Amino acid sequence: MKTPQLFKPFSRLITIIGIAAVLTACASGPEINTDYDRNADFSKYKTYGFFEPLGVEDARYSTIYGSIFRTAISREMEQRGYTKSDNPDLLINVSGKLQDKTSVTTTSAPYMGGGYYGYRAGYYGAWGGYGYGSQTYVNNYTEGTVNVDLVDAAAKQMVWEGVGIGRVRDNKTNEEVRANISAAVTQMFADYPFRAGE
Numbered sequence: 001m002k003t004p005q006l007f008k009p010f011s012r013l014i015t016i017i018g019i020a021a022v023l024t025a026c027a028s029g030p031e032i033n034t035d036y037d038r039n040a041d042f043s044k045y046k047t048y049g050f051f052e053p054l055g056v057e058d059a060r061y062s063t064i065y066g067s068i069f070r071t072a073i074s075r076e077m078e079q080r081g082y083t084k085s086d087n088p089d090l091l092i093n094v095s096g097k098l099q100d101k102t103s104v105t106t107t108s109a110p111y112m113g114g115g116y117y118g119y120r121a122g123y124y125g126a127w128g129g130y131g132y133g134s135q136t137y138v139n140n141y142t143e144g145t146v147n148v149d150l151v152d153a154a155a156k157q158m159v160w161e162g163v164g165i166g167r168v169r170d171n172k173t174n175e176e177v178r179a180n181i182s183a184a185v186t187q188m189f190a191d192y193p194f195r196a197g198e
Contacts, residue, residue, distance in 0.1 A: 030146075030164040030165055030166030030184060031164070031165045031166060032162065032163070032164050032184065032187050032188055032191075033162075033163045033165075034160070034161065034162045034163070034188055034191040034192065035160070035161055036159060036160040036161075036192075036193070036194075037157070037158070037159045037160070040152065040157075040159040040160075042159070042194040042198075043197060043198055044089065044197075045082070045089040045090050045152075045159075045194075045196065045197070046081075046082065046083065046089055046196045046197045047082060047083050047084070047085035047087070047088040047089045047090070047196075048074075048077050048082045048083075048084060048085065048088045048089070048090040048091070048092055048150075049084060049085055049086065049087075049088035049090070049091055049092070049153075050070055050073075050091065050092050050093070051091055051092065051093040051151075053066070054066045054069065054070075054093055054094045054095070055093050055094055055095025055096070055147075056069065056094050056095060056096060065177075065181070066094070068177075068178055068181050068182070069094045069148075069181065069185065071182075072181060072182045072185035072186070073092055073094075073148065073185055073189075075182075075185075076185060076186065076188075076189035076192070077092075080189075080192065080194065080195045080196060081195045081196035081197065081198075082196040083196070088153055089152070089153060089154070090150050090151065090152065090153060090159070091150075091151045091153045092148065092149065092150055092151070093147075093148075093149045093151065094146065094147070094148050094149075095146075095147050095149070096145055096146040096147060145163060145164070145165050146163070146164040146165075146184075147161060147162070147163055148161070148162040148163075148185070148188055149161050160192065162185075162188030162189065162191075162192075163188075164184050164188065
């Protein structure tokens with residue numbers, strides 16, 4: 001179904017907020033994975049810049065989250081000797097998506113030692129059709145994925161990617177969102193094996 005033009009900016013804003021929430025998903029943070037192109041010559045990269053707009057933004061406006069990502073990524077790039085440029089060797093993009101998921105878990109019902117079923121004292125249990133013996137739990141949740149891509153600007157080829165995946169939770173304060181986006185970007189770049197010009 002096609003999204004009506006009127007609702008596109010609103011739905012994009014919801015997606016952006018959800019993507020930021022991915023990086024604040026839980027105490028341990030999102031699952032982070034990184035990879036790079038083994039054929040790319042990283043020694044030729046010395047400068048960086050950002051796609052305008054980033055994938056988490058809209059052409060008509062920049063977001064606070066876009067600014068937080070730019071600040072965190074710039075910090076990581078500059079710590080590795082890269083310089084920001086209007087004509088960069090590497091272009092950086094941040095994008096993401098949200099996906100509704102369902103988790104179904106079936107477990108054995110716990111042994112009821114006391115109460116009404118205590119008279120069985122563990123010697124026997126109810127038959128399967130009795131409705132006792134297993135429980136099924138259905139959990140609906142939203143999973144979000146955030147991508148940070150480094151692209152060879154001349155070749156127009158992605159050379160490195162950091163991916164954060166987590167369940168979206170929206171009970172964080174603005175300061176927690178800022179801190180956790182920053183921490184997740186740091187975690188992504190911890191596995192970045194290169195320095196500018198080397």
